[in-house]
Amino acid sequence: MAGKNALIVFAHQEKTSFNSALKDAAVESLKKTGWDVTVSDLYEMKFNAVLSRDDIIGNPKNPNHFNYAFETMEALEEGRLSKDIIAEQNKLRSADLVIFQFPLYWLGMPAIMKGWLERVFTQGFAYTLQNIYDNGLFKNKKALLSLTTGGSSTMYSPQGINGDINVMLWPLQNGILHFCGFQVLSPQIFWSPEGSSNKARTKMIELWKARLENISQEDPIHFVPTAMFDMSAKGGFQLKKEVQKSNTNEHYGLSVGQHLGKGIPPNNQYRSEK
Numbered sequence: 001m002a003g004k005n006a007l008i009v010f011a012h013q014e015k016t017s018f019n020s021a022l023k024d025a026a027v028e029s030l031k032k033t034g035w036d037v038t039v040s041d042l043y044e045m046k047f048n049a050v051l052s053r054d055d056i057i058g059n060p061k062n063p064n065h066f067n068y069a070f071e072t073m074e075a076l077e078e079g080r081l082s083k084d085i086i087a088e089q090n091k092l093r094s095a096d097l098v099i100f101q102f103p104l105y106w107l108g109m110p111a112i113m114k115g116w117l118e119r120v121f122t123q124g125f126a127y128t129l130q131n132i133y134d135n136g137l138f139k140n141k142k143a144l145l146s147l148t149t150g151g152s153s154t155m156y157s158p159q160g161i162n163g164d165i166n167v168m169l170w171p172l173q174n175g176i177l178h179f180c181g182f183q184v185l186s187p188q189i190f191w192s193p194e195g196s197s198n199k200a201r202t203k204m205i206e207l208w209k210a211r212l213e214n215i216s217q218e219d220p221i222h223f224v225p226t227a228m229f230d231m232s233a234k235g236g237f238q239l240k241k242e243v244q245k246s247n248t249n250e251h252y253g254l255s256v257g258q259h260l261g262k263g264i265p266p267n268n269q270y271r272s273e274k
């Protein structure tokens with residue numbers, strides 16, 4: 001990794017929470033190994049997670065029909081984006097690694113973090129219609145989801161009652177992070193801290209710190225390369241015919257999303273050995 005600037009986007013209301021301890025552990029571990037660390041503590045900042053016309057300064061280009069993606073793209077170019085969005089975008093610009101620390105809420109991230117993504121990842125800043133996936137604007141940055149769950153790991157196995165964790169991770173890791181070009185590192189999942197002993201939780205924090213000490217050396221998880229798709233409207237942005245054909249005799253599809261009607265490759269979004 002070229003630079004050593006880390007941004008931790010943190011979402012938990014409670015300073016005595018396990019998530020808060022994980023955030024503090026990450027700051028400590030990264031700083032120890034020479035990283036500059038910035039934290040966006042979203043609840044502490046009372047970050048406004050709701051998209052509105054107030055996100056641009058001045059008059060909209062079309063006041064009769066406010067198209068958020070278009071209006072914020074124009075405002076970005078003209079320096080008319082709301083100050084709180086610009087402040088977060090500046091933090092992202094200088095970040096080489098972005099860690100999202102959050103408790104799993106309804107199989108996703110807390111609304112305040114989703115709202116941060118919706119408002120900060122504006123068109124023209126986080127993506128353009130030409131710059132997506134392997135060609136995404138954040139292709140020189142790494143990102144990592146660090147999350148806690150209420151449920152156990154077995155509940156999130158392919159046989160478990162909540163369903164395969166890989167399916168849950170796909171929209172966040174592929175749909176948001178990889179879409180914007182990030183190299184996505186294997187997520188750090190803390191299974192059911194509330195159902196664990198204090199000793200087990202302390203161990204979880206130690207392992208997290210140890211992982212972060214060597215995070216620069218980690219390779220990202222694999223996504224199907226954009227070159228394998230026919231990136232034309234005519235081709236429907238689908239896997240090239242020859243790629244589909246070459247998978248005919250395989251037991252599994254290519255990914256959680258590109259499963260080709262077959263089984264999802266095990267641990268496609270998550271390296272269980274981590």
Ligand SMILES: Cc1cc2nc3c(=O)[nH]c(=O)nc-3n(C[C@H](O)[C@H](O)[C@H](O)COP(=O)(O)OP(=O)(O)OC[C@H]3O[C@@H](n4cnc5c(N)ncnc54)[C@H](O)[C@@H]3O)c2cc1C
Nearest residue numbers: 017018019021103104105106107148149150151193194201
């Ligand atoms: C709205 C909502 C939706 C939810 N949806 C889901 C869902 O879809 N799926 C799911 O699985 N779960 C879900 N949950 C559960 C949620 O994911 C867990 O409650 C959360 O992940 C636990 O993390 P925490 O930081 O809040 O834990 P905490 O309750 O803050 O901490 C757990 C324990 O760790 C202790 N602790 C704190 N600091 C330390 C430390 N330094 N060392 C050791 N121990 C420490 C605390 O004292 C506590 O005993 C949901 C919860 C809510 C509120």
